[in-house]
Amino acid sequence: MGEAATASQEAEQDDQRRLAAAAEASQEAEQDDEQGRLAAALDAINSLISASFSASLFPLKWQLIRDRFNRLHAGLADITVDIAGEAHEDDDDDEAFSSLLRGVAESVREARDELVPRSQGRHYGGGKLRLRSDLDVMASTLDAYVSRLDEVCASGALTRARALVVPRPRAGTGAGRDDVRFYVRDLFARLRVGGAEMQRDAAAALNELLRDDEIKPVVRVVVSDSVVVADGIGVLIGLLESPDARVQEEALDAVSVILGFNDAYKGDFVLGGVIAPAIRVLDAGGAGAPAKERAARLLGKLTENSDNAWAVAAHGGVTALVNACSDHRTSACELVCAACRVLRSLVAVDEIRKYAVGEARAVPVLVSLLQQGAAAADEAAQIQAMELLAAIATAGDGSSREAVVQEGALESLVRVLDPGVQRSSKAREAALRAIDALCLSNSTDAVFLRRVLFFLRNGDVALQHRALKTAHRLCQASEEGKKAMGDAGFMPELVGIVQAAKSLETREMAAEALCALVSVHRNRRRFVQDDRNVAQILQLLALGPDEEKTSPAKRFLLSTLMHVTDSSSGRRKIMSSEHVRNLEKLAETNVSDAKKIVKKLGGSKLRNIFHGIWSL
Template identity: 70%
Template sequence: MEEAGEDEAASAAAGSQEAELGEKGMLAEALDAISSLVSASLSATLFPLKWQRIRERLNRLHAGLADITVTAAEDRCDAFLSLLRDVAATAREAWGLVPRSQGRHYGGGKLRLRSDLDVLAAGLDACVARLDEVYASGALTRARALVVPRPGAGASRDDLRFYVRDLFARLCVGGAEMRRDAAAALSAVLRDDDKCVRVVATDVADGVGVLVALLECPDPRVQEEALEAVSAIAGSDAHRGDLVVGGAIAPLVRVLDAGAGSAAAAKERAARVLCKLTENSDNAWAVAAHGGVAALLSACAGSGGGELACAACRVLRSLAGVDEIRKHMVADAGAVPVLVSLSQGAADDAARIQAMELLAAVASGDGAAREAVIQEGAVESLAREVALRTVDALCLSPPASTDRLLAAGFLHRVLSLLRSGDGTLQHCALKVAHRLCGVSEDVKKAMGDAGFMPELVTALGAAKSPEAREMAAEALCALVSVHRNRKRFIQEDGNVAQVLQLLGPDEEKPTPAKRFLLSTLMHLADSSSGRRKILSSEHVRNLEKLAESNVPDAKRIVKKLGGSKLRSIFHGIWSL
């Protein structure tokens, strides 16, 4: 029994090897027939354009067949063998058309020759389509990473169709790296060429469906490229509806609603696609039905601002155009607290503005929504922020307008907002103070008299964003550059020590805010009282460390301070 089993296994192995050798021989025969026909067709003088198109099809077949290997799956080989036989037969039959196309004899006339060339082209098209089908079935795999090159600018639709179909074939059956490369190439060509969008939507079998399925691909690189490809289709008015019909909304919402570990870039892309799909409240019900309202509000609450929050707000504004969805957002989804929080605490202006505009859209024509906004305490905060923005835009450039503001006690109002504890208002007040410092010398003197310098030092220590710290440091440096302000700053206890403390070595290289602080210390070191304050501070070591790190401004300050006492403090480590 064992011997019989071994004989059967050996016989099966021999048969498999014979089949493989047969396939290789047939593949070589088909490739040789194609190459020979391409070479011979170059001598054809009649109907040169038709022969050019035929050569293009032959070259596509040759490239597709030359770059494959065959799997051992027996049930998949029959279709491939049949294709190889038909390709070789078609190429051999076409040989008879070459001499007829050289003008020696027509064999039925030019009309008959034209008809025969059209039949040949159609037969080759059928072979290309069958090769795509066999490849998509998994019977064939690419032997090398090289694939069909991307068509150049102005390429025909046939060339684009062949290229895009090849990319989809690799997406469907390729390995991990091949799928990533194909997804990147597909998103790039869709982004750069509108004609390819039409090809995917109309000429590739279930092309939109394949992309929709890839939206939830576990490979993040493939997923992000699929999102870019879907975004390109969503930007086409003619084919945007194909995404909705293909079921894109549900996976887009799931991408947006993924946990904290999900890539922020993927969420941003998903939100941008939903923006395009919901313009003018289109498809609003579809988004809401798949849990889109909750997912979008979650994105607003967890992002802290940025492009994700902006895109989510834009989608929600489109959804708010439907009365029933707007009521659901307020009554059930808790939209108002989320948006009020975003409008007051987002790190960037764009997100805050989007949140304000969405609040206005939600509250328009709805008494319950307006009452909810008022109860959240947003009205006063928003009104003051808008007022500050308006003053900043209209009144801080012309000197005459600035004089009127100062006469009206505007500086004291800005100063009170700096002390308010409201992060949004503090940020706006800081921007206004920063602008005021650049108006004139008299304005800087007035700000020093009003007490801005200690508040700017406090803001420097409390600010969370680099932008806010830089604005506060630059404003402080501008104020201290005025002699009267500098004298006041030195006399008030703790100011110089706080500036030195803020020089603490949190980063290897000085930030823009620290560079402005060093410039401030440079101004302070111009007076003997300033130098004494610096030397007597317990935080002078921070300045020493920056000088040790060869920070030019820090070394210049040290040199300006000078004196034997300083040299003993710094252990003679510099050659001054």
Template identity: 65%
Template sequence: MGEAGEEEAAAPAAELSQNEELDEQGMLAEALDAISSLVSASLSATLFPLKWQLIRDRLNRLHAGLADITVTGADDDNGEDSDLDVLAAALDAHVARLDEVYASGALTRARALVVPRPGAGATRDDVRFYVRDLFARLRAGGAEMRREAAAALGEALRDDEKCVRVVASDVPDGVGVLVSLLECPDPRVQEEALEAVSVIAGSDAHRGDLVVGGVIAPVVRVLDAGAGSTAAAKERAARVLCSSPRTRIMPGPSPRTVASRRCSTCARTTARAAASSCARRAGCCGASQAWTRSGSTWWPTRAPCRALVSLSQGAATDDAARIQAMELLAAIASGDSSAREAVIQEGAVESLVRALDPSSPTRSSKAREVALRAIDAICLSPPTSTDRLLAAGFLDRVLSLLRNGDTTLQHCALKAAHRLCQVSEEIRKAMGDAGFMPEMVSVLRAAKSPEAREMAADTLCAMVSVHRNRKRFVQDDRNVAQVLQLLGPEEEKPTPAKRLLLSTLMHLTDSSSGRRKIMSSEHVRNLEKLAETNVPDAKRIVKKLGGSKLRSIFHGIWSL
């Protein structure tokens, strides 16, 4: 009984040993197949044929050694342990030899094999080989090697569209590597990675790969990093966001579904596939929602807006980054009401008004122009939060630009004043008190553009329609005289600006002081000429001024 029991107990152990042996043999066979595949793949390499031949020789020697182990193991089970000991000792010797070579300095960066950049017209295979080598350096290189590889990659992407396709399609997790480098502690690597990402973001075909790859969150963190990121990094981060917010991607889940998927690590990538990727990430948490939906377009809201507002007003930010931040705020606000509200609540209105300050030496003419256009997009098209706009001192800024800005700034300021004047009577009163009426007359006298003259005349007419503003306007004799002067010279048909000036005079005739100022002006003859040519508004004004009595006065003046 004892011997039979021992035999039964030994049987499972022998079976287990046999299974382990089979597993090891299977792994050796897989290794042999992998080495054979590497040797075959290396035959297609066209660059450095001698180097590749040496690599193939070593792979073949490794293949032969593993094949010997496989044969020996199959023929002689008792010798397996001895063969494995021999292999382990050989590997230890190779490792020791590599340590000696590394310590000798033979593997220094100066002796590293550097793949040259393919020339113009190179095949996609050559470009692929070069780009993959750069990514190998980015993944495993030292600090200086990573900097140079990142710079070379950015340059290659800028110069050759094929490189963009290779990074997005042919490099395993190429976009993922670039996204991870956006938060590299080395500022130079971070800057060059942002440059590479910005080039890809400018490609319509591959921009969506960045969004799905989770690029938004690290880019926003660069913008929101304060002194932790360089000005160049922030400028490039703003450029990436300027390219990415309107990216249309494949249909995603409903807003309610997206609202429930709150992931701080990938900043709400919005395609269905990307949302699934978010769910698989270990970092999913209850961070505040970073996106809102408008049709099939997704917009970043609160967290990115906060960073962009900070960037648009930062004293240490260069002008290009400020401009890009303001442009992006305007683009976000043009999405829907929730996106616009997010922009406003983060202080964008006040920040943009401060950007108009002419006393600031850090604000260029271009930056003020972009700020005016952003204010138009956020607050005036359609009108919203105009109370915040006025409370921030917007009227004084616009008036200053009308008086002292260059031609482009004056036109943008005039457009803003024209839009603002249409909002409410209270705003028209505020504009009258601030001094906009005589300024509109000055614009009418100086502007060469018919569009500018029409906007100025329309703005003046709207302000004069308010009783308090009319009283203020006629107190200065020059205002009425200049409006009458602008009615000439004679033309076959009155221009739109001239018709609006006639409407302005019609408002002035509602008061006796306005009528007196018109009748006593030396330029009243221009009004009479228009009435004689049967211009309806001119005839009505003449009639309202007193008809034949006024005509006799005119004749008395003309006869002098």
């Protein structure tokens, strides 16, 4: 009996093994069949998306349908079916996924065989209203499929695949436009449906591709493809709302790079709604400095030449930008610089400038920024603040300029010019430009004049030229200002610049400023007292081999001599100079101003007497 029982047990175990093997084979066949249906669904979706571009009626609705199919494709392509796993014993989940695949396949067939032909304009199949209704129904059906796919995945019946990664096309490997387009669309699909980690990786890969100089020409062509643009704009704008800071940063970078490809994309992104989320990133308390900086740079690209200024202002952008500058103690220098550049574009619009100066209180924020230390890390932000103050001061009816002066901006700008404080030439140039923009009529401040004169003598080429422009503007101001400049010692320095400068523009500017100063009686008396001044001007009247006898600089020098001849001592200095012959030569060639000066010197008889003396 024992042997019989043992044989019975062995037979029973053999039956169990055969049943288990059969069940396992059935499960494998079922899983293979499920994977086959999944692959067929993916191929059908691809085919339908390609065919849908031939639909000419209701293009926006077809774009929505393509977007839904793309989301389904991305979600299904990222799935591995795992029916045999112990954790997935619920037949209802398996049936839900199978039902989902059948539904997707049916929708693909309906769209490809019925809706696309009806949308090609040949026949409406019930009319346009019926076609539009059918397209709306299709879009709603696909939305339901997307939701069901998320529910099935959440149930555990399916697992997300991690193995399929499309390799990035590279120059030198024969990668063509189709390869790049496929790769870009795959990245957008991952950005659309992926989790935070997948989105970070896909956004970083997209930026890497966009910045690849070797393959950039192909990327530009692909990005300009209407399909890619329409697909990608909404995806990238949506990522600006991501709670993940890295995703936000990568998305902001990608939008900025694409905008750099072609200005025409500005309108596409603005219509897509990029401005509002970019401002929210900039104004969000929890956003990091890198994301805020990228948001400000993006707004800078969108508002170049004051484009889209009203759209930024309407979404609270002015206040957000001023707040970024007001937090300069904690904000990164790059963020403050980017915010100031955007504000410079915005204040070109009168109403926005008035709001920035009045309600947003931008001027005291900028003045406070100037009063910080002169550390190299802060100086770039201070330069941008000075240029923004100059832009505010030069625009409008003068009320903005008065607001800038009343807030103490001038005093802060003059402190930047202090030679005893370590500052770069660029910072001092920016300060002089901002002071020039204030167009002060009262230029008698001795400290300011001394500092302008210092850089006129000691600055590098760029700073010296900037100081000369400031001196030139000051010479066109009040009589008191001209007297103060004469007392400060500007006239000999201007003569030296006319003599030494190689640039025609520089010589002309210095000569004009000198003429303006000498027109004042007190300055003229001081000028004549130094014999070298008159002699140098006469020497500068000499004609070079290729020089025009009536160049602008020479005309101003002759006008200066005309002022000098108003006094007897000035006339004596001219006649006693060894270079007076240069003046005579100009008079002999019928230069009218030279002839007038010679006439004031005493006429031809006196000239002949001196000529006889000089010839001995």
